[in-house]
Amino acid sequence: MTKVKVGMDDPSSVEFVERRRAALERYLQRVVCHPSLLQDPDVREFLEKEDLPRAVNTQALSGAGFLKMINKASDAVNKMTIKMNESDTWFEDKLQEVENEEQQLRKLHIVVDSLVNHRKELCGNTAVFAKSLAMLGNSEDNTALSRALSQLAEVEDKMEQLHQEQAASDFFIFAELLSDYIRLLGAVRGCFDQRMRAWQRWQEAQSTLQKKREAEAKLLWANKPDKLQQAKEEITEWEARVTQYERDFDRIGMAVRKEVLRFEKEKAKDFKSQIMKYLDTMLQSQQRLIKFWEAFLPEAKAIA
Amino acid sequence: TRACAGTLRSVSVDLNNDASLLIDIPDALCERDKVKFTVHTKTTLSSFQKPEFSVPRQHEDFIWLHDTLVETEDYAGLIIPPAPPKPDFDSPREKMHKLGEGEATMTKEEYTKMKQELEAEYLAVFKKTVQVHEIFLQRLSSHPILSKDRNFQIFLEYDQDLSVRRKNAKEMFGGFFKNMVKSADEVLISGVKEVDDFFEQEKTFLLDYYSKIKDSTAKAEKMTRAHKNIADDYIHISATLNSLAADDTTANKKNLEKLSDTFEKLRKVEGRVASDQDLKLTELLRYYMRDIQAAKDLLYRRARALADYENSNKALDKARLKSKDIPQAEDNQRQCLQKFDKLSESGKKELTSFKGRRVVAFRKNFIEMAELEIKHAKNSVTLLQSCIELLKSN
Numbered sequence: 001m002t003k004v005k006v007g008m009d010d011p012s013s014v015e016f017v018e019r020r021r022a023a024l025e026r027y028l029q030r031v032v033c034h035p036s037l038l039q040d041p042d043v044r045e046f047l048e049k050e051d052l053p054r055a056v057n058t059q060a061l062s063g064a065g066f067l068k069m070i071n072k073a074s075d076a077v078n079k080m081t082i083k084m085n086e087s088d089t090w091f092e093d094k095l096q097e098v099e100n101e102e103q104q105l106r107k108l109h110i111v112v113d114s115l116v117n118h119r120k121e122l123c124g125n126t127a128v129f130a131k132s133l134a135m136l137g138n139s140e141d142n143t144a145l146s147r148a149l150s151q152l153a154e155v156e157d158k159m160e161q162l163h164q165e166q167a168a169s170d171f172f173i174f175a176e177l178l179s180d181y182i183r184l185l186g187a188v189r190g191c192f193d194q195r196m197r198a199w200q201r202w203q204e205a206q207s208t209l210q211k212k213r214e215a216e217a218k219l220l221w222a223n224k225p226d227k228l229q230q231a232k233e234e235i236t237e238w239e240a241r242v243t244q245y246e247r248d249f250d251r252i253g254m255a256v257r258k259e260v261l262r263f264e265k266e267k268a269k270d271f272k273s274q275i276m277k278y279l280d281t282m283l284q285s286q287q288r289l290i291k292f293w294e295a296f297l298p299e300a301k302a303i304a
Numbered sequence: 305t306r307a308c309a310g311t312l313r314s315v316s317v318d319l320n321n322d323a324s325l326l327i328d329i330p331d332a333l334c335e336r337d338k339v340k341f342t343v344h345t346k347t348t349l350s351s352f353q354k355p356e357f358s359v360p361r362q363h364e365d366f367i368w369l370h371d372t373l374v375e376t377e378d379y380a381g382l383i384i385p386p387a388p389p390k391p392d393f394d395s396p397r398e399k400m401h402k403l404g405e406g407e408a409t410m411t412k413e414e415y416t417k418m419k420q421e422l423e424a425e426y427l428a429v430f431k432k433t434v435q436v437h438e439i440f441l442q443r444l445s446s447h448p449i450l451s452k453d454r455n456f457q458i459f460l461e462y463d464q465d466l467s468v469r470r471k472n473a474k475e476m477f478g479g480f481f482k483n484m485v486k487s488a489d490e491v492l493i494s495g496v497k498e499v500d501d502f503f504e505q506e507k508t509f510l511l512d513y514y515s516k517i518k519d520s521t522a523k524a525e526k527m528t529r530a531h532k533n534i535a536d537d538y539i540h541i542s543a544t545l546n547s548l549a550a551d552d553t554t555a556n557k558k559n560l561e562k563l564s565d566t567f568e569k570l571r572k573v574e575g576r577v578a579s580d581q582d583l584k585l586t587e588l589l590r591y592y593m594r595d596i597q598a599a600k601d602l603l604y605r606r607a608r609a610l611a612d613y614e615n616s617n618k619a620l621d622k623a624r625l626k627s628k629d630i631p632q633a634e635d636n637q638r639q640c641l642q643k644f645d646k647l648s649e650s651g652k653k654e655l656t657s658f659k660g661r662r663v664v665a666f667r668k669n670f671i672e673m674a675e676l677e678i679k680h681a682k683n684s685v686t687l688l689q690s691c692i693e694l695l696k697s698n
Binding site: 294 | 512517519524529530531537540544559566666670674675677689
């Protein structure tokens with residue numbers, strides 16, 4: 001989830017570095033928030049050890065590469081010819097919910113992205129306008145009006161600053177929140193897919209067991225005692241596997257259920273706190289805006 | 305669509321105060337591309353046939369009136385109020401078209417809100433064009449000399465279609481003078497040797513100020529447009545949050561609903577910020593840019609008169625040398641001087657009062673804009689605080 005291809009953005013740009021720093025920080029916070037992952041020795045080592053052994057086999061995956069990975073798992077699931085017989089519709093319903101939500105978040109992300117761009121555009125246009133207004137103030141021959149025009153140019157300069165900060169909030173808080181959850185929901189889907197694969201494995205084992213039993217029957221009929229022994233051994237082996245895989249499937253099912261509920265709680269908390277943080281930046285911005293214009297008002301009134 | 309001008313007349317102050325001639329545009333109709341303005345006059349002057357009357361007028365009628373005033377020799381020493389620009393619905397029309405194409409990708413609610421926003425934009429353009437046509441007439445009615453113009457009276461009173469009369473006038477003048485102004489004014493104004501300090505200063509000031517205010521107008525417009533885009537983004541954000549809230553079964557549902565509602569209210573505020581900025585700032589700059597062009601035209605006419613006078617001097621010298629046609633040459637020279645002096649005297653008065661007018665208008669609009677910005681920001685603060693409170697308590 002943290003693998004990002006370096007190349008599209010300028011790696012030395014301040015914005016890129018800040019984005020990565022923030023994203024990696026959020027990732028780590030999510031990891032340590034998870035009760036099971038916190039116990040993991042690798043996680044502990046990552047956080048505590050001074051020198052880490054060199055990582056091998058961690059080629060940076062491009063965004064496209066990552067998507068391919070997820071799609072491969074989904075493809076495997078889609079290719080299943082036997083439909084899973086769910087006695088409990090919870091999994092089917094929940095998966096549908098997750099897919100819907102992911103779709104909506106993608107849509108929302110596109111719009112918020114557009115907002116970021118428009119805010120940046122406003123920022124640029126305001127700066128340009130402020131300069132133009134300052135020039136106009138210099139040309140103005142009425143002293144008081146000239147002064148007011150310069151003051152207004154300064155106010156617009158301050159507005160540019162506000163817009164720039166707001167654009168940063170729009171991106172770093174709102175847009176990145178959505179990006180994170182789009183990826184996280186993908187990971188949730190991944191869990192459901194893993195459960196499907198477990199079911200698949202169980203089903204395949206059952207079908208293999210069936211084949212082995214048929215083979216044994218054939219051997220019995222053909223009367224080949226030595227091969228028969230081997231066949232019986234294989235049957236025992238596969239009976240054990242079937243039992244194991246069924247247990248695995250049930251275990252994964254329970255784990256997925258527990259995980260999803262934990263995830264939903266975390267998500268609600270996370271969303272709430274991030275949104276409140278975002279709204280707060282907007283609030284601060286508007287309050288500063290009021291101060292700027294209130295300071296300008298007497299200047300405008302002083303024009304004579 | 306119909307629209308009333310309301311109380312939008314803020315780019316020019318002190319108009320329409322003289323009860324002897326009161327003009328307004330209370331009503332306008334938009335049919336396809338044509339806008340029909342209802343020009344309403346109330347007067348105590350005996351030169352008019354009735355004390356109160358209304359006539360329908362098109363944009364082209366206003367242009368005809370403006371051009372005849374420009375072409376009138378007697379008014380050469382006056383700043384002719386700038387002609388109102390043609391009603392321009394291109395921007396909202398294009399957006400409406402794009403909206404139609406994108407309808408399939410939006411929810412019904414989203415589409416309705418975008419459509420509402422566009423209709424408001426349409427209405428704003430409409431109101432602006434009514435305002436600018438109204439101000440043009442009011443500038444005329446409040447001018448001691450121009451208000452008495454015969455064509456102005458015809459414009460106000462003539463209850464038949466003006467287009468026939470317009471065509472005749474065009475054939476008479478052919479727009480000759482106007483075209484000359486467009487092509488030569490800068491060169492002539494700067495080229496002529498100035499004898500009067502006042503006009504020398506005015507020339508320098510107006511040429512410089514014009515280019516600066518033109519630049520500011522264009523940049524203000526770009527800034528306002530970016531604001532409008534943000535308001536539109538808020539609509540989509542609100543709609544998508546609503547969809548998310550509808551499907552949400554967790555504790556998040558109420559939060560999403562409140563957030564969606566907040567964005568919906570915020571976009572209305574942003575929209576108003578954009579349109580107020582447009583009216584108080586962009587339109588103000590645009591109006592005075594055109595007014596300064598009108599002042600430059602006056603300088604040009606005076607420069608022409610000075611050039612004519614200098615030529616008449618040369619002609620008189622030549623005549624004296626040849627001892628031929630001296631009385632005509634003397635007459636010509638005297639007339640040219642008279643004309644030039646009259647233009648200079650009237651021009652000085654007009655340019656001085658123009659300064660005062662400009663300062664007053666800027667003051668009024670800057671105050672109003674600052675007050676509106678504060679008002680809208682306070683609204684936003686209330687909305688945001690209420691949303692934060694609700695999220696906190698949930």
